[in-house]
Amino acid sequence: MKSIFNLNNQNLSIDGKIIAGLDKLVSVHRNLIWEQSKKFGLSPIQIQLLLFMNYHKAEYTTVSYLAKEFQVTKPTISDAVKMLFQKELVVKIENSTDARSYAMQLTAEGIAIVQETELFTRSLQYALQFVNETSKQEVWELLSKILFQLTQMDVISVNRMCFSCQFYSQNGQGHYCNLLFKSLANHEIRMDCEEHVVKVI
Numbered sequence: 001m002k003s004i005f006n007l008n009n010q011n012l013s014i015d016g017k018i019i020a021g022l023d024k025l026v027s028v029h030r031n032l033i034w035e036q037s038k039k040f041g042l043s044p045i046q047i048q049l050l051l052f053m054n055y056h057k058a059e060y061t062t063v064s065y066l067a068k069e070f071q072v073t074k075p076t077i078s079d080a081v082k083m084l085f086q087k088e089l090v091v092k093i094e095n096s097t098d099a100r101s102y103a104m105q106l107t108a109e110g111i112a113i114v115q116e117t118e119l120f121t122r123s124l125q126y127a128l129q130f131v132n133e134t135s136k137q138e139v140w141e142l143l144s145k146i147l148f149q150l151t152q153m154d155v156i157s158v159n160r161m162c163f164s165c166q167f168y169s170q171n172g173q174g175h176y177c178n179l180l181f182k183s184l185a186n187h188e189i190r191m192d193c194e195e196h197v198v199k200v201i
């Protein structure tokens with residue numbers, strides 16, 4: 001395999017250009033979130049934790065789950081949430097069956113920060129307005145396949161996509177959700193589904 005950072009290789013390979021493009025988007029995303037975090041004296045991971053906890057169910061807001069979700073160690077998450085507790089942006093939801101374990105929930109102040117920061121993606125959303133619907137659907141089909149493949153390879157530790165869901169089945173050349181009782185077109189495959197249940201293989 002050749003380095004895609006060597007421009008001679010990159011420019012002769014569509015794979016190299018896709019990876020370089022994704023790398024550039026990661027840098028853009030990192031910079032945009034960094035700008036928001038500086039405003040509130042929080043780190044980028046703390047902003048991401050607030051965003052994630054605000055839009056996901058309590059069972060996903062434990063230190064263990066968040067460590068898997070963000071692919072960092074549990075001590076890294078514990079350190080990050082310590083400041084969120086100190087700033088009274090989150091509170092604990094005690095676990096009645098295990099005193100050492102807890103989930104977290106945002107306070108009104110935490111929700112206010114989410115509302116102030118969550119549109120940091122606006123420039124990406126704006127740029128997408130200039131891309132036609134068919135191209136966007138093709139891009140999502142490609143991304144969903146790459147993300148699923150990376151999950152299969154254990155490079156991504158958690159995903160809540162259709163392909164890894166117990167309710168997903170193939171429907172001829174297409175897809176079917178056995179929970180919603182409907183066929184799913186490629187562009188309807190979900191990235192992050194609230195009803196997702198991990199398929200046991």
Ligand code: SF4
Pocket residue numbers: 160161162163165166167168169176177178179180190193194195196197
């Ligand atoms: S429940 Fe959600 S993740 Fe699972 S197959 Fe249906 S739409 Fe996809």
